[in-house]
Amino acid sequence: MKIAVASGKGGTGKTFVATNLFNVLSRRGEAVTLTDCDAEAPDDLLFFRAEKVSETEVTHQVPVINKDACTWCGRCSRWCNYNAIFYVPAAKVIEVIENLCHGCGACTFACNSGAITEKPVLLGKVTKFMTDGGSKVVEARMKVNEMSPVRIIKEAIKESGEDGVVILDAPPGTSCPFIQTVDKADNVLLVTEPTPFGLSDLRQSVETLREMKKTPAVIINRSDIGDGSVAEYLAKENIPLLAEIKYDPAIARVYSEGKLVTDEIPALTSLFEDMADKIIEGYGTGSNQR
Ligand code: SF4
Ligand code: SF4
Numbered sequence: 001m002k003i004a005v006a007s008g009k010g011g012t013g014k015t016f017v018a019t020n021l022f023n024v025l026s027r028r029g030e031a032v033t034l035t036d037c038d039a040e041a042p043d044d045l046l047f048f049r050a051e052k053v054s055e056t057e058v059t060h061q062v063p064v065i066n067k068d069a070c071t072w073c074g075r076c077s078r079w080c081n082y083n084a085i086f087y088v089p090a091a092k093v094i095e096v097i098e099n100l101c102h103g104c105g106a107c108t109f110a111c112n113s114g115a116i117t118e119k120p121v122l123l124g125k126v127t128k129f130m131t132d133g134g135s136k137v138v139e140a141r142m143k144v145n146e147m148s149p150v151r152i153i154k155e156a157i158k159e160s161g162e163d164g165v166v167i168l169d170a171p172p173g174t175s176c177p178f179i180q181t182v183d184k185a186d187n188v189l190l191v192t193e194p195t196p197f198g199l200s201d202l203r204q205s206v207e208t209l210r211e212m213k214k215t216p217a218v219i220i221n222r223s224d225i226g227d228g229s230v231a232e233y234l235a236k237e238n239i240p241l242l243a244e245i246k247y248d249p250a251i252a253r254v255y256s257e258g259k260l261v262t263d264e265i266p267a268l269t270s271l272f273e274d275m276a277d278k279i280i281e282g283y284g285t286g287s288n289q290r
Contacts, residue, residue, distance in 0.1 A: 001165075001186050001187070001279075001280075002157075002165075002166045002168060002184055002186050003021075003165065003166070003167050003168065003185060003186065003187045003188075003189060003279060004057075004125070004159075004170045004181050004182045004184075004185035004187070004188045005017050005018040005021070005167060005168065005170060005189045005191060006172075006181070006182060006187070006188060006189070006190055006191070006205065006216075007170075007171035007172055007191045007192060007201070007205070008172070008173065008174060008190070008192070008200075008201025008202055008204050008205040009017050009172055009173070009197070009198075009201045010172040010202075012191045012192055012198065012221055013191050013193075013219075013221035013222070013245070014169065014170070014172065014191045015038070015043060015044060016117055016191075016251075016255060016261075017169050017170055017178060017189065017191050017219055017221070017271065018033065018034065018044065018167050018168075018169035018182075019044055019047045019048075019144070019169075019260060020136035020262045020268070020272045021107070021167055021196075021272060021275060021276060021279075022034040022044075022135070022137075022167050023047075023260050023262045023263065024269070024273050024276050025126070025135075025165055025175070025270045025276055026131065026133045026134075026135040027133065027262075028276075028283040030164055030165060030280075031135075031163050031164025031165065032135050032136075032164055032165045032166075033135065033137070033138060033160045033161065033163070033164070033165070033166045033167070033215075034136070034137045034138070034166065034167050034169065035036070035134070035136070035137075035138040035139075035140070035156050035157060035159075035160045035166060035167065035168050035169065036137070036139045036140060036156075036169050037140050037153045037156060037157070037168050037169055037170050037171055037177070037180075037181045038140075038169055038170070038171045038172070039124060039140035039141055039142040039149035039152045039171065039177070040149055040171065040177075041155055041267065042139045042140060042141050043083065044137060044139070044169055045129065045137060046131070046258050047052055047141060047258060047259070048129075048131045048137060048262050049131065050129035050131045050132070050137055051129060051130055051134045052127060052128070052129055053128045053129060053130050053136075054127070054128045054235045055125055055126070055127045056125065056126045056159065057122055057125055058122070058123045058124050058126060058151055058152045058155045059100075059120040059121060059122050059123060060102070060120070060121060060123055060151055061103050061105065061118040061119070061120060061121075061174055062096060062098050062103060062118060062120075062121045063076070063085075063096050063101070063108055063117070063118055064096070064103045064116065064117050064118065064119050064121055065085075065094055065095075065096060065115055065116055066115045066117070067092070067115075068118070069113055069114055070094060070113065070115040071113045071115070071181030072085055072089045072092070072094075073113070074089060074128070075107075075110040075111060075112050076094075076108075076111050076116060077094070077107075079103075079106045079107055079109070079110040080106060080107055080112075081104070081106070082100050082101065082102050082104075083095070083097075083100060083104070084096060084097050084098075084100035084101040084264060085107060088168045089225065094212075098121060099145060099146065099147050100147060101121075102148065103121075103151070105118070110113050111161045112244065120278030122143055123142065123143055123146055123149075123152055124140065124141050124142040124143045124152040125141050125143075126138065126139070126140055126141075126150075126152060126155045126156045126159050128159060136160070136161075137158050138156050138160050139151050139156070140152045140155070140156035143172055147232060148176065148177070148179055149171065149177050150176050150180045150245075152243050153171070153177055153180050153181055154180060157184050158180070159238055165279075165280075166201065167180035168181050168182075168184070168185055174208045176203050176206055178205075179208070179212070182209065182212065182214065183212065187212075187217070187279065188209055188214055188216040188217075188218075189216065189217055189218070189219055189242060189279075190202060190205050190206070190216045190217070190219070190270040191218075191219045191221055192218060192220055192221070192230055193220065193221050193222050193225070193226060193230075194220055194222070194223055194225065194227060194228070194229065194231070195225075195226040195227070196227075196229065196232045198230060199229050199230050199233060202218070202230060202233070203233070206237065206239065209243075211239060214272045215239070216239065217239070217240040217241070217242040217246065218230075218234055218239055218241050218242060219242050219243045219244075219275075220226070220243075220244045220245070221245045222245065222246070222247040223244035223245060223246055223247075224246045224247055229271075242275060242278060242279075243271060243274070243275050245268070245271065247276065248265075248268075249277060250264075250265060251265070251268070268281050
């Protein structure tokens with residue numbers, strides 16, 4: 001079972017939910033893996049003592065243009081959907097902008113003059129760790145300056161395997177990295193907050209997931225600080241509300257110390273235990289309907 005924990009925006013408590021859910025499942029002896037897909041800023045490991053088991057470099061193939069063989073036809077530039085080839089024939093300038101290149105290979109295919117070869121370029125790393133409790137944590141980490149973490153996320157999910165429960169801590173937003181992560185999930189948990197901003201992002205996430213034929217369940221974090229508009233929206237749209245986590249300054253204190261509330265605060269341990277039960281039993285979460 002793959003469960004993606006996602007949110008329309010950062011700062012709603014997505015990592016908080018993913019790490020604590022992982023902690024309670026791991027403590028129960030469940031086969032569980034936590035995969036940090038937030039490759040631009042992975043931080044799940046801050047909450048665990050874990051040893052590195054393996055590290056894999058993720059690369060893609062970037063074109064190299066031989067100007068001596070180039071006939072200045074411009075096909076490669078026209079075929080590139082990402083504007084990654086800077087082409088000014090009058091000035092005999094043709095350059096690959098490596099940071100924009102998605103490694104799709106279209107330009108190499110388009111070139112009829114044999115002027116393009118390819119070279120591997122590092123995008124980032126996927127690192128596997130084993131926690132003290134014997135559970136696996138997989139971290140996707142993008143190289144600084146890279147534009148897209150999608151390929152690294154894909155590799156991290158592959159590295160997570162298929163055993164037991166895999167919790168995917170998704171990147172924030174609803175763009176390609178989010179879609180790449182939730183696409184592989186059987187269930188999606190959206191973490192939100194009861195504010196107009198939270199509701200707006202939640203709507204966007206739900207609409208994106210519906211396009212993908214997935215129905216999420218929702219967790220409202222800091223549920224007592226805003227208004228009732230998120231709860232009303234969920235009821236109107238028939239979206240399951242899996243849990244509500246009330247605002248508690250102790251949560252922020254524990255979190256800022258790099259600790260888990262499921263190790264420190266009994267009431268929240270029960271809440272996450274209950275959440276884990278519901279997920280394992282398949283209650284309250286929307287299944288992949290494809
Ligand atoms: S490999 Fe794809 S993205 Fe990269 S320069 Fe060529 S066409 Fe553009
Ligand atoms: S397709 Fe090949 S020949 Fe044409 S401009 Fe690009 S590199 Fe040069």
